[in-house]
Amino acid sequence: MAEPISGTDSEARELDDVQFRFREDEMVDHPAVTVDAFVGQTNASAVRIEPGDDARDLLPHLGRIALVEVNFPSFGDGRGYSAARILREAGYQGELRAVGDVLIDQLSHMRRCGFDSFAPGVRLDEEDAARAFATWPEVYQAAVDGRAPIWTLRHGERNGDTNG
Amino acid sequence: MYQYDRYDQQMVDARVAEFRDQVRRRLDGKLTEDQFKPLRLMNGLYLQLHAYMLRVAVPYGTLNSTQMHMLGTIADKYDRGYGHFTTRQNIQYNWIKLEDAPDILAELSTVEMHAIQTSGNCIRNISADHFAGAAADEVADPRPYAELMRQWSSFHPEFSYLPRKFKIAVIASETDRAAMRLHDIGIRIHKNDAGELGAAFYVGGGMGRTPMISHLVREWVPLDRLITYAEACLRVYNRYGRRDNKYKARIKILLHEIGAEDYAAQVDAEYQQLLDQGVEPPFAELQRIRTFFADPPFVEGLSDGVDQSDPAFAAWVQQNTHLHRVHGYTSATISLKPVGGIPGDATAAQIHLMADLAKEFSFDECRVTHAQNIVLPHVEQRRLYELWQRLDTAGLATANLDNIGDIIACPGLDYCSLANARAIPLAQKISQRFSDNGKDAVIGELKLKISGCINACGHHHAGHIGVLGVDRKGRENYQLLLGGSEGADTSLGKITGPGFDEDGVVDAIEKTTEVYLAQRQDGERFLDTYRRIGMEPFKEALYG
Numbered sequence: 001m002a003e004p005i006s007g008t009d010s011e012a013r014e015l016d017d018v019q020f021r022f023r024e025d026e027m028v029d030h031p032a033v034t035v036d037a038f039v040g041q042t043n044a045s046a047v048r049i050e051p052g053d054d055a056r057d058l059l060p061h062l063g064r065i066a067l068v069e070v071n072f073p074s075f076g077d078g079r080g081y082s083a084a085r086i087l088r089e090a091g092y093q094g095e096l097r098a099v100g101d102v103l104i105d106q107l108s109h110m111r112r113c114g115f116d117s118f119a120p121g122v123r124l125d126e127e128d129a130a131r132a133f134a135t136w137p138e139v140y141q142a143a144v145d146g147r148a149p150i151w152t153l154r155h156g157e158r159n160g161d162t163n164g
Numbered sequence: 165m166y167q168y169d170r171y172d173q174q175m176v177d178a179r180v181a182e183f184r185d186q187v188r189r190r191l192d193g194k195l196t197e198d199q200f201k202p203l204r205l206m207n208g209l210y211l212q213l214h215a216y217m218l219r220v221a222v223p224y225g226t227l228n229s230t231q232m233h234m235l236g237t238i239a240d241k242y243d244r245g246y247g248h249f250t251t252r253q254n255i256q257y258n259w260i261k262l263e264d265a266p267d268i269l270a271e272l273s274t275v276e277m278h279a280i281q282t283s284g285n286c287i288r289n290i291s292a293d294h295f296a297g298a299a300a301d302e303v304a305d306p307r308p309y310a311e312l313m314r315q316w317s318s319f320h321p322e323f324s325y326l327p328r329k330f331k332i333a334v335i336a337s338e339t340d341r342a343a344m345r346l347h348d349i350g351i352r353i354h355k356n357d358a359g360e361l362g363a364a365f366y367v368g369g370g371m372g373r374t375p376m377i378s379h380l381v382r383e384w385v386p387l388d389r390l391i392t393y394a395e396a397c398l399r400v401y402n403r404y405g406r407r408d409n410k411y412k413a414r415i416k417i418l419l420h421e422i423g424a425e426d427y428a429a430q431v432d433a434e435y436q437q438l439l440d441q442g443v444e445p446p447f448a449e450l451q452r453i454r455t456f457f458a459d460p461p462f463v464e465g466l467s468d469g470v471d472q473s474d475p476a477f478a479a480w481v482q483q484n485t486h487l488h489r490v491h492g493y494t495s496a497t498i499s500l501k502p503v504g505g506i507p508g509d510a511t512a513a514q515i516h517l518m519a520d521l522a523k524e525f526s527f528d529e530c531r532v533t534h535a536q537n538i539v540l541p542h543v544e545q546r547r548l549y550e551l552w553q554r555l556d557t558a559g560l561a562t563a564n565l566d567n568i569g570d571i572i573a574c575p576g577l578d579y580c581s582l583a584n585a586r587a588i589p590l591a592q593k594i595s596q597r598f599s600d601n602g603k604d605a606v607i608g609e610l611k612l613k614i615s616g617c618i619n620a621c622g623h624h625h626a627g628h629i630g631v632l633g634v635d636r637k638g639r640e641n642y643q644l645l646l647g648g649s650e651g652a653d654t655s656l657g658k659i660t661g662p663g664f665d666e667d668g669v670v671d672a673i674e675k676t677t678e679v680y681l682a683q684r685q686d687g688e689r690f691l692d693t694y695r696r697i698g699m700e701p702f703k704e705a706l707y708g
């Protein structure tokens with residue numbers, strides 16, 4: 001598991017309370033708009049998905065999006081995991097940020113679903129988070145993080161492109 | 165039996181380490197109880213009335229003797245010397261200390277066991293026909309498919325925070341012995357005209373407060389698309405299942421609200437998308453898993469037939485053995501329902517003995533059944549008498565399988581914080597009554613199931629006779645249901661009328677059986693008679 005590029009970078013945090021970021025490009029410097037607002041206007045490049053939004057509404061516009069924030073108002077509401085994967089499966093390459101009730105024990109799954117930046121509502125313990133990102137030595141399923149699942153490793157072949 | 169390779173072992177070890185860390189953070193106050201709860205639940209740890217309960221997974225109910233011995237060891241070392249086998253083929257320990265839980269999980273991992281996803285809003289341990297690999301009527305052993313799904317569903321990144329728990333059962337015969345139609349997803353492996361195997365997906369069954377029988381959503385999923393299709397089923401549920409009300413959050417409610425056809429169409433659209441994503445394991449993986457479930461070295465050319473001159477033995481043979489697909493063998497069920505006992509409980513000594521017997525008599529294999537009994541799947545008929553004698557000496561030869569004494573009961577008010585009424589003492593009374601009056605054997609097949617509250621852990625909706633504990637003005641009260649079934653002919657029981665107190669419900673059950681005995685025509689089971697004559701005669705006898 002790669003180290004987050006902006007782990008303890010305090011300058012980056014000030015931009016949007018992003019605590020962990022696994023990308024090297026510039027961060028978008030304007031606030032994300034709602035899905036409704038986004039679909040209705042042409043200049044925004046950052047959009048925020050709430051649990052009840054349909055991530056597929058964004059698919060026609062992926063080319064002009066640089067940042068999707070997926071909000072987790074409560075960590076127990078797992079709809080954001082599907083939203084993230086759907087975007088990545090459709091080829092979205094921009095930043096995918098988990099915001100809100102983002103806790104230590106959800107980080108590894110979020111990473112697997114394609115999130116590459118994290119802005120937890122409450123700052124997380126760095127050491128605990130580092131351990132959490134590294135939880136799984138291997139993985140059972142193909143997801144959108146490009147990791148080869150165990151069943152592929154067992155048979156020494158890749159079964160299709162896991163990164164859509 | 166499946167054996168872990170280094171990958172499987174690594175994953176379980178990683179989980180043990182992760183959970184140890186979570187417990188540490190909880191004890192350090194870094195995690196609130198609200199934050200910790202779903203994490204401990206995903207490791208099988210429930211908080212009950214008096215202590216923590218740990219539910220250990222028995223994937224598709226199959227255990228070898230080493231694993232069974234470990235279950236006995238844990239009962240002795242960390243509990244009060246017994247364990248409780250559950251209706252989802254798992255085992256629970258009722259008196260666990262939070263601090264011990266990581267050590268227990270570490271011990272389990274040494275015998276390729278765990279408590280992963282035995283609770284929580286995730287895909288639960290996958291159950292299967294307890295006669296898998298042995299039953300004469302199966303088209304294939306369902307367990308390779310269950311094992312493939314076990315791996316796929318373990319630590320699934322997208323489906324660990326579902327709206328509600330998610331239970332999957334896999335069978336591969338016409339006769340359903342796993343209550344498949346009462347699961348969130350039931351999979352039936354079957355053969356087409358060309359002799360190929362495929363999977364039928366039934367979705368949206370469940371018990372709880374709104375019991376529902378599942379819908380056939382797709383008749384034929386090719387075996388090399390099993391995971392892709394399951395993934396589509398789950399994604400539609402994760403996205404659209406209700407999260408505003410936990411009593412309406414199971415997938416059965418989603419299907420009920422949008423309709424099975426609409427659900428099937430959405431799954432199909434998702435499936436088409438996912439086909440391009442490479443989520444399916446290579447077919448070689450399924451073949452690899454299958455080799456673990458190859459036949460044990462059966463002795464060939466044995467003939468069928470058992471000397472039944474000992475009447476007590478004969479009764480047990482007739483009641484507790486099941487037709488095997490290989491001549492000269494049989495599947496023997498060890499009833500964990502001794503007269504007046506606690507359904508599903510076994511002492512550490514009994515667990516160790518059953519482990520030894522599995523090794524000596526059944527190619528090192530035993531099974532947990534959803535009726536809370538233990539099966540030795542492959543016993544040579546010519547050694548059956550010897551087995552029975554060993555069981556009899558240990559008080560494990562009760563010949564009451566599927567009879568009124570073979571009661572399923574949830575923990576109820578003796579352990580459970582959600583309970584309205586006790587279930588265990590009631591089960592004990594009923595079993596005692598029908599043993600004392602000698603009617604257990606006369607009545608024949610009659611499946612009696614008791615839940616201590618509306619959550620239906622004791623499957624009361626699916627009992628030929630069901631008993632539901634309710635709270636009536638602060639007193640324990642029991643409603644009676646008739647006509648449920650979980651077999652191939654799945655149906656949901658109907659309430660007879662006003663409830664009874666504890667002694668009253670035992671009398672009411674006896675009256676119900678009297679109506680049956682008076683009305684039954686040749687060979688009819690209780691359920692058949694009920695279906696033929698309907699509720700009225702029973703109501704008449706109960707309230708008339």
Ligand code: HEM
Pocket residue numbers: 210212217249250251252256328329331346347348369370371372373414573574575579580581582619620621622623
């Ligand atoms: C004391 C601890 C327990 C608690 C707090 C508990 C809680 C619950 C709840 C709340 C439900 C309803 C879930 C729903 O409808 O969404 C449920 C269902 C169920 N429980 Fe338990 N339970 C406990 C013990 C057990 C035991 C010991 C067994 C097995 C013997 C069991 C087996 C089941 C089954 C089979 C269901 C029905 C599943 C379905 O609705 O499809 N539970 N439990």
Ligand code: SF4
Pocket residue numbers: 574575576577580581582583584615616617618619620621622
């Ligand atoms: S049915 Fe009710 S009383 Fe019984 S175990 Fe389940 S929640 Fe507890």
